[in-house]
Amino acid sequence: METAPRIGLVGSEGSYGRWLRRFFEQRMGLRVLGRDPAGDTALSERELIESVDVLVFCAPIRQTPSVIRHYVEQAAGIERGQLWLDITSTKAAPVAAMLNSQAEVVGLHPMSAAPKSATLRGRAMVVCEARVDTWRPWLERFLAAAEADCVRADAEQHDRVMALVQGMVHATHMAQGAVLRELAPEVGGLEGIRPFSSVGYELDVAVTRRILAGNPAIYQDIQFENPYVAPMLERLAVHLDTLRDLVRRGDDDARDQLREQLLDRSRQYAGKASVAEGSYAFERLGYLLADLREPRFINVFLPLDKPGSLRALLSVFEQRNINLDSIHSSRSAEGELLFRIGVSRAGDASALQDAMKAIEAEGIGRVVEASGLAA
Incomplete structure (x- = not known):
């Protein structure tokens, strides 16, 4: 097992292929090679296998098992000692195909589209360890770097x-x-x-x-x-x-049957604790939606990700006696971390305009969007 393995991506031009390239290169400092019919064809299948230590299949779901079978034929034994992974929404067929190789095999399923963020923090990832031995220490380092909430399962489960x-x-x-x-x-x-x-x-x-x-x-x-x-x-x-x-x-009998068959039985199955937890989660989402519908807000990007950055931002509003209704963080389409600040409808418009100017003039952040703040 290599301490700094060379990574091969089959499907390197797809959304997860592009994200994995950035992840392995920038997060783990590893060399990444790829192949994809959509333009990354400098290496043949055989050359890619010969050049890497870890091979990751991130092809379309329907094609993944047949693509893996093709790579098994191309490898013809030279994959012995490698680790093969797949990133696919089904697991039984891809894992079975990889097990026909002589590589160690782990199936992966991140439970989200390729994220805008640098890691999978806050997202679940299913890990199906089919045949893994010498690569286990590196696998654990990789999973730790991904920061996903990993759940182990077999492929059929x-x-x-x-x-x-x-x-x-x-x-x-x-x-x-x-x-x-x-x-x-x-x-x-x-x-x-x-x-x-x-x-x-x-x-x-x-x-x-x-x-x-x-x-x-x-x-x-x-x-x-x-x-x-x-x-x-x-x-x-x-x-x-x-x-x-x-x-x-x-009729009344139909109403009773609906309640008994589609509500009461399911409520009893879920249990009181689960039902209460779900109801509370729904209420919280309702409050979030209400905040996001508020017409008066400022979206701010903070370029410095360090302790005290948010405090400096909030102090701008405090100094101008501006009351905030809400604050939420999210990511833009470009992956920038934004703070959406809901501002009281009764707040003074001129003070809000001054606050936005100060945020940029003092180098605290960049106002990306603002609404309902005209004087």
């Missing part, structure tokens, strides 16, 4: 869980998107609905729009490439059919 965590969630939101497309025009379209939004509707529509904004192939493959998704959809359809039939009936 992963796929069964993903049928619920991904397959079911995506299916219901794709269906919601289709229903909105068909029925929303009758009530003024999406913009006509927006003033009537509940917290639940806003959260659901946010997930639906996130799916629609993503790569369609990913959502196709999650449905078609996981063998446990089809049985899950059968169960989902049964319960939706039951709900439809009960609502069509509309």
Whole structure:
């Protein structure tokens, strides 16, 4: 096992391939080589295998098992002593394909799209250790550097869980998107609905729009490439059919059945503690959405990530007697850490304008966006 292994990326031009290159080079100081039909073809498959110690497959879900099988044929034994990893939303088929090699094998599934941040902090990552021995110390260093919340599982368990965590969630939101497309025009379209939004509707529509904004192939493959998704959809359809039939009936007995079959039984299964925790989490998200809807705010980027930077920012408002309603951190599309500061509607507009000027003049930060602050 190399202490500073050379990393090979199969699918180096994809979103995770590009993120992994930055991660390995900048976070771990490792040399990275890649291959991708979308332009990174300087090395052949065989040359890439010969040149690296760790080979990471980050190809499209549908193609990953066949790509791995092709690399096993190309390797023909020279991969002995290497570590092979894959970054894929299904695990059984890719892991089985890698096990046909002579390399050590670990399947990985970060539970998010490639992040804008430098690490996977705050995100879960499933780790399926299929065959790992001499590479274990480096694997643990890699996982520690990634800063993900790692959960160990075997490949089959992963796929069964993903049928619920991904397959079911995506299916219901794709269906919601289709229903909105068909029925929303009758009530003024999406913009006509927006003033009537509940917290639940806003959260659901946010997930639906996130799916629609993503790569369609990913959502196709999650449905078609996981063998446990089809049985899950059968169960989902049964319960939706039951709900439809009960609502069509509309009598008191149907109401009682709906409560008993679709609410009471599920509440009892989840348990009081889990239900209470979920209800509280929903309330917190509601408060967050309310803050983000406030029309008076300032978005500030702090270039210096060090103790005291936020205090310096807040002191600008304190010195001008400006009351803040909320403060939230998030990342821009470019990955910059932003602070969204909600400002009291009763605050003096001239003082707010002065505060924004001071933030930049004193080198504290950069005002990226402001709203509702005109004098």
